[in-house]
Amino acid sequence: MAAIRCVFRAEYGRLVAHVLLLLSLAVYSSYGGGCTFPEGWTGSWFQSGNPGLITINKTHIQMKGECYETDSNDKFLLYYRNEDCYRCMVIHEKHKYVLQYKETYCNSKDSLSSMCESITGDASLYSMFRKEPKPVPQPCPFHPAPFTFTYYRGSEECTYPLSRAESCTDDSRLLLRYMACADMLSSESNVEELVCLATWKEGSTRYLVGQISQVQRRNSIASDEDTYRCFIYKGQHTDKTTTYTIAQSADATCNGLSSPMDGSRTMKLTSSDDEHNRCHFPSWIVQHHKWFSLDHTHQYHFTTKNATLKIINEDGSFEERRLVCHSILEQKDKKYIKLVAHVTKGCESGHQCVQFHRRESSVLELQAGGQLADAPHDACAPPHLAAPHVTLITTSLTPTRCPILGRYSVVSSLADRRRRRQQLTIGDEEADEQRAAECVVGDYRSASLGCGHAQDSIEFRSPCSSTVYTCHGAWQAGSKGFVLVYDARAVRPRASCLVYTAPSTNDTRAGTVQQLSLSVMSHSCDRSVQPGVAGDKAYNLTLNGTCEQSSKYSAAVSPAPAVFVLMTSLATLPLR
Structure with a gap:
C-alpha cells in the first residue's frame, strides 16, 4: 500500500508541475516573453536604405529583434538581444507584397501600450516590398490602353508632342513612351516599362507599387533602389474617355506622396480610342473560340466580345501575341475578310494587315503582314510582300469527299x-x-x-x-x-x-x-x-x-x- 501511495504521489507531482508549466507559458505569452508574426510575412523583403534584404520568420525580424509581446492587432513589442533593448513596431500589411511600419528607438523595457503611444503621427513611415518568395505581378489598374499622356517634372508640363502609354500582352506591364518637349529642360525622350506588383486603397486614395525598368538600357544593371516606385492615382470615367491622374515617388519608398497631383513626377493619362469598339471578327471565325496551327505549335484564342485574338506559342516558350480588330477593309460573303489589327507582342505594338480565308467550317487560312506599322492606314498600304498562309484547324474536323478519285x-x-x-x-x-x-x-x-x-x-x-x-x-x-x-x-x-x-x-x-x-x-x-x-x-x-x-x-x-x-x-x- 505504501508503494502505491508513493507512485501516486510521484505521478501527482509530475501532473502539478506540467500544469504549472503551462500556466507560466500562458502568462509569459500574454504579458510579455513570446509571440509570433503572421505567417504570410515570412520571407525576404527589400527596404530602401538597407544594404541587403530583411528576413522575417515566424518570431524574428532581422535587425529589429524577436517578437516579445503583441496586442494581436498591429502593435508588436520586439526584444533586440544584441543591444538588450526593446522597441515598438506598428506594422500594417497594405498588400501581401507590401508592409509599412513606424517604430520607436530601442530603449529599456516598458509596457507595450506605453512604448507604442510614443510614436507620433509625423514619425517616419518605412515601406518594405517582398522579394522572396518571388511576387507574382498583378494586372495594372490603368485600362483600357493605349493612352496618350502629359507629364510634369519640376515646374513645367510637357504637353506637346503627346507621350504614349501602351499595353503589353502581359496585363501586369505597361510601356511608357516619354516624348521630349522643346525648350523644356526637365523633359526627356525615354521608354520605361512598368511592372505592377501591388495595389491597395486607403479611404479614397489608391496606391500602386511597381518596378520600372529602362527599355533602352535593358543590359544595364539596375538595383532595387533604382526600380521600385510607389504611385498614387485617381481615375475618371466617362462614356467616351477614361483619364488617370498619377503621382510617382522620387525613390523606392512611398514617402512624399500625398495626392495624385503631388509627386516627383506626375502624369495625366487619357484613353486613346483607336476605333477598336467598332470592329469585330465575323461569326464564321469566332464560332470556334479556339483554333490551332496545323502543327499544333500555336493556339489562336478569340476573346473579349469577338474583338481580340490571342496567339499563344505552345512549343514551350509561351510567347503571346494579342490582335485587336481595328478596322475592316474588305469582306466577301462568309469566305474572306481583310482587316487592320492592332498587334501587341510583349511590350512591342503596332498595326498589321490581316486576312482570313474560310476553307471549311473547321479550316481557316490566316495571312498576317510582316513589319508593324505605326499608323493604321499604313498597315495594308502597298507595296507590301504577300504574307505566307497559316493553316488553322479546330479539334472537330468533319470528313468530306476527296477532290480526286x-x-x-x-x-x-x-x-x-x-x-x-x-x-x-x-x-x-x-x-x-x-x-x-x-x-x-x-x-x-x-x-x-x-x-x-x-x-x-x-x-x-x-x-x-x-x-x-x-x-x-x-x-x-x-x-x-x-x-x-x-x-x-x-x-x-x-x-x-x-x-x-x-x-x-x-x-x-x-x-x-x-x-x-x-x-x-x-x-x-x-x-x-x-x-x-x-x-x-x-x-x-x-x-x-x-x-x-x-x-x-x-x-x-x-x-x-x-x-x-x-x-x-x-x-x-x-x-x-
Missing part, C-alpha cells in the same frame, strides 16, 4: 529517290541487301484516292504496310489544289495538308486524273512547294483506272508519270 501506281517517290542516292554511296554487297528488302518507309507502290462508299479516304500501299488519310476539306489556289487530311491510324493521330497540281478540265474523266503531282509538308499548306520536288514526301502517280475498275485494268498502258505532293503536319490533334 481513282486508283494509281506510284512510279517514284522521294523515299525511293533518297534510297537510290544512298545506294550510290555504299558498297555493292550492301546495296544488294537493301534492294532485297521488301519494305522501305514511305516507298509506296500504289494509291487509291476517294475510293470507297464515302469517297472520303486516301490510301497508300506498299508490300508490307499502308497509310490511310481521311479528307477534311479541299480548295484550290491558282494552279495548285489543297486537301486537309487526317491520319487516324497513327499512334498519335496527325493532321496533314496534301497539295497537288490542279488539273485542267480536259484532264479529268469521271472524277479521275491521268497524271498527278503530290508532296507531303509538315507545317502548313505552303504555296511555295514545287510539286514532286520539294516537301517532306513527294510521289509520281499514274492512273490505273477508276475506283470501280481493277487496279490491273490499265496496267498495260502507262501514261507519263505525274507528281502528287502530300503535305503532312506533325501536329497531334486531340480526339473528341
Whole structure:
C-alpha cells in the first residue's frame, strides 16, 4: 500500500508541475516573453536604405529583434538581444507584397501600450516590398490602353508632342513612351516599362507599387533602389474617355506622396480610342473560340466580345501575341475578310494587315503582314510582300469527299529517290541487301484516292504496310489544289495538308486524273512547294483506272508519270 501511495504521489507531482508549466507559458505569452508574426510575412523583403534584404520568420525580424509581446492587432513589442533593448513596431500589411511600419528607438523595457503611444503621427513611415518568395505581378489598374499622356517634372508640363502609354500582352506591364518637349529642360525622350506588383486603397486614395525598368538600357544593371516606385492615382470615367491622374515617388519608398497631383513626377493619362469598339471578327471565325496551327505549335484564342485574338506559342516558350480588330477593309460573303489589327507582342505594338480565308467550317487560312506599322492606314498600304498562309484547324474536323478519285501506281517517290542516292554511296554487297528488302518507309507502290462508299479516304500501299488519310476539306489556289487530311491510324493521330497540281478540265474523266503531282509538308499548306520536288514526301502517280475498275485494268498502258505532293503536319490533334 505504501508503494502505491508513493507512485501516486510521484505521478501527482509530475501532473502539478506540467500544469504549472503551462500556466507560466500562458502568462509569459500574454504579458510579455513570446509571440509570433503572421505567417504570410515570412520571407525576404527589400527596404530602401538597407544594404541587403530583411528576413522575417515566424518570431524574428532581422535587425529589429524577436517578437516579445503583441496586442494581436498591429502593435508588436520586439526584444533586440544584441543591444538588450526593446522597441515598438506598428506594422500594417497594405498588400501581401507590401508592409509599412513606424517604430520607436530601442530603449529599456516598458509596457507595450506605453512604448507604442510614443510614436507620433509625423514619425517616419518605412515601406518594405517582398522579394522572396518571388511576387507574382498583378494586372495594372490603368485600362483600357493605349493612352496618350502629359507629364510634369519640376515646374513645367510637357504637353506637346503627346507621350504614349501602351499595353503589353502581359496585363501586369505597361510601356511608357516619354516624348521630349522643346525648350523644356526637365523633359526627356525615354521608354520605361512598368511592372505592377501591388495595389491597395486607403479611404479614397489608391496606391500602386511597381518596378520600372529602362527599355533602352535593358543590359544595364539596375538595383532595387533604382526600380521600385510607389504611385498614387485617381481615375475618371466617362462614356467616351477614361483619364488617370498619377503621382510617382522620387525613390523606392512611398514617402512624399500625398495626392495624385503631388509627386516627383506626375502624369495625366487619357484613353486613346483607336476605333477598336467598332470592329469585330465575323461569326464564321469566332464560332470556334479556339483554333490551332496545323502543327499544333500555336493556339489562336478569340476573346473579349469577338474583338481580340490571342496567339499563344505552345512549343514551350509561351510567347503571346494579342490582335485587336481595328478596322475592316474588305469582306466577301462568309469566305474572306481583310482587316487592320492592332498587334501587341510583349511590350512591342503596332498595326498589321490581316486576312482570313474560310476553307471549311473547321479550316481557316490566316495571312498576317510582316513589319508593324505605326499608323493604321499604313498597315495594308502597298507595296507590301504577300504574307505566307497559316493553316488553322479546330479539334472537330468533319470528313468530306476527296477532290480526286481513282486508283494509281506510284512510279517514284522521294523515299525511293533518297534510297537510290544512298545506294550510290555504299558498297555493292550492301546495296544488294537493301534492294532485297521488301519494305522501305514511305516507298509506296500504289494509291487509291476517294475510293470507297464515302469517297472520303486516301490510301497508300506498299508490300508490307499502308497509310490511310481521311479528307477534311479541299480548295484550290491558282494552279495548285489543297486537301486537309487526317491520319487516324497513327499512334498519335496527325493532321496533314496534301497539295497537288490542279488539273485542267480536259484532264479529268469521271472524277479521275491521268497524271498527278503530290508532296507531303509538315507545317502548313505552303504555296511555295514545287510539286514532286520539294516537301517532306513527294510521289509520281499514274492512273490505273477508276475506283470501280481493277487496279490491273490499265496496267498495260502507262501514261507519263505525274507528281502528287502530300503535305503532312506533325501536329497531334486531340480526339473528341
